[in-house]
Amino acid sequence: MKTAYITDLHANREAVEAVLEHARSQGVQQYVLLGDFVGYGADPGWVVDTARELVRQGALAVQGNHDEAVVRGASPGMRPDARYVVDWTRAHLDATQIDFLASLPMTQHRGDQLYVHANAWAPAGWDYVHSRVEAVRSLHATDARYTFCGHMHEPKLFHVSGTGKAGDFTPTPGVAIPLPPHRQWLIIPGAAGQPRDGNPAACYATFDEGQGALTFHRVPYDHETAGAKIRAADLPQRLAARLEEGQ
């Protein structure tokens, strides 16, 4: 069975549509959504509705820090920009959409896989997995063989062997990587809705359980339209520029 892992959708309808269409063409049968459905982009309602529909059909989803912020409302500690986006997003979601975000769990398990937005050692603390050190910390905090997480917007693959030696790898899109099962793997598919590695194409990953092979994908999408909507919505202008530059 082939599963698609999509994360950091960030209210970017154009990116999510392109990713879902690509996933269908890859023969994906199962979806896992790793959080941050909202924030930054101009289409929170559409993205939340789409996620809710996928979950209704059997997809698994977890909550991200942006989802949590929108559920709780802006806090005084946030940067003014961030507070503005949270308020704007809340104003553009109805009660059922906010309820859906509120209902999302912090972690989900399926077989030997763990899904969590930020890390496994303290999911609600939202600490980032920047390097091997944090990857090892996260992998040591779970029995799961494969951890899939988001939060970090750049695609990355970490692994830890039985001797505790960790490695990291920046994947090449479209190449199937066999993941030998007797070590632990931490997979960061990269952001669908706000790529930040200099390439504006949307990120996601697929895992073929029969083959034991993981593939990272990059899907070009209409980021100009997504950017234009951000500008028209009176959201911070630099959020639009980010999509065009993939920064």
Added chain:
Amino acid sequence: MDSKLYSASLGYASGGLPAPSPLEPGRVIDRFRLEEKLHVGGMAHIWRVSEVNHAGDSRLQLVMKIPRIKGGEDPATIVGFEVEQMIVPMLSGPHVPKFIAKGDFTRQPYIVMERIEGVSLRARLDEAPLAIDEVIEIGSRVATALHDLHRQHLVHLDIKPSNIMFRADGTAVLVDFGLSRHDHLPDLLDEEFTLPMGTGPYMSPEQVQFVRNDPRSDLFALGVMLYHFTTGERPFGQPESVRGLRRRLYVDPVPPRAIRKDCPPWLQEVILKCLEVKAERRYQTAGLLALDLQSPSQVVLTKRAEKLLRSSTIATFKRWFFALGTEPAMAMARTADQLERSPIILAAVDVDNASTPLLERLRETVRRLVLMEPGARLACVSVMRTARIGMDDLVDDAGRSRHVKQLVGLKHWARPISKALNLDEGRLTFHVLEAPDTAAAIVDFAQRNQVDHIVMGARGSSGLRRYLGSVSAQVVAHSGCTVTVVRNGVGAADAAAPAGAAKPGA
């Protein structure tokens, strides 16, 4: 290294390894039946197997490689096998055994692949020194295989005679990818071990310093092999400590000609160039090495060719001093980048028949290509057509050699390029091929020398094209690389001449 801990991890989440059942003829693993143990190695056994109820190609003989894993075994065996299981399915082509299937560590780890008949080159080591011609032949075949694998984003990192086999047609096949690194796969070995990985006598200086992503490391190992086959001796001995391994960072090998008098200077040049400590002083690609081995007269001789003594004590001391604590320069991130930086461009020049404007345009196109690729090597080729049957006049009416005349014409054509771009000799070579079929000769040359890009002119006269066929069309159709066909431009004779006006034999 706590190998117990490691072995325990193999049964990760399944509570330990299954008890291994004995491997004996007749046992069936998945869909393969063990037939006969062919080889017992330190790290793995090789079995001849047959496919039960197979629907595949019955002509393909199969072997199963099974790692030797016992309690407390060196984790290198396990990780190495894991690496091989990841890499082998990614590779294709004639220079690797065809991958068939693999079995994972939770049950019985194995790799089933095509059986390559015969024995490895290991047997020939005991017969070294070999005839010079044979050394060249081996070197050129292995370099060709390496170039193909490097193009597939792989650095082998354990090139040595026991990992080299040959198909019946002479094609070199590289085996054992347990230490290899693939650009598109996580490098499981990178962080795992605190000792340099490789086989002592063959390890490149950068491998000794833990660099695992430089394809030129394989050229160093091939250089060690060629040295051994030429002289009967190992250039850096057989060190067994890291300190011993590091000696190659500052101690030169004895020049091959000091050991073997009939080693031609050009071959010494090639071997010592492979053995340069700094990778940037070696051949930049295996393709360039193969090209030199196939055209000895084109090898540019430097001081390396003439050396009969290893460097003086003072020079060695200097190098030792500078090698202390040096770290290799950050190697390029990707294997294929290194190759793309040093492409081979073939200019096919019809010096005798092409019109002057076409020759100029061809030259300008080639000049621009070489200008864009600072690491490019330019091979200028012309084909001297020979009759399929009967004797050829190898001299013209005035008694001059046709071959030499073509060579002179070719060099004359290339002169403005070599002057304008200040191409040092090593980057520019000339080849006059003698063949009955021009297109076939060009395609064949390009293939043998791993040419990346062919540039040629369209035949100038439509009459000739009509009666002899288009050479460029055949090259485009049959060559495996990029081909640029240069035309004289719109309105030029070749486009404008009405076909009916052409005269036969023009």
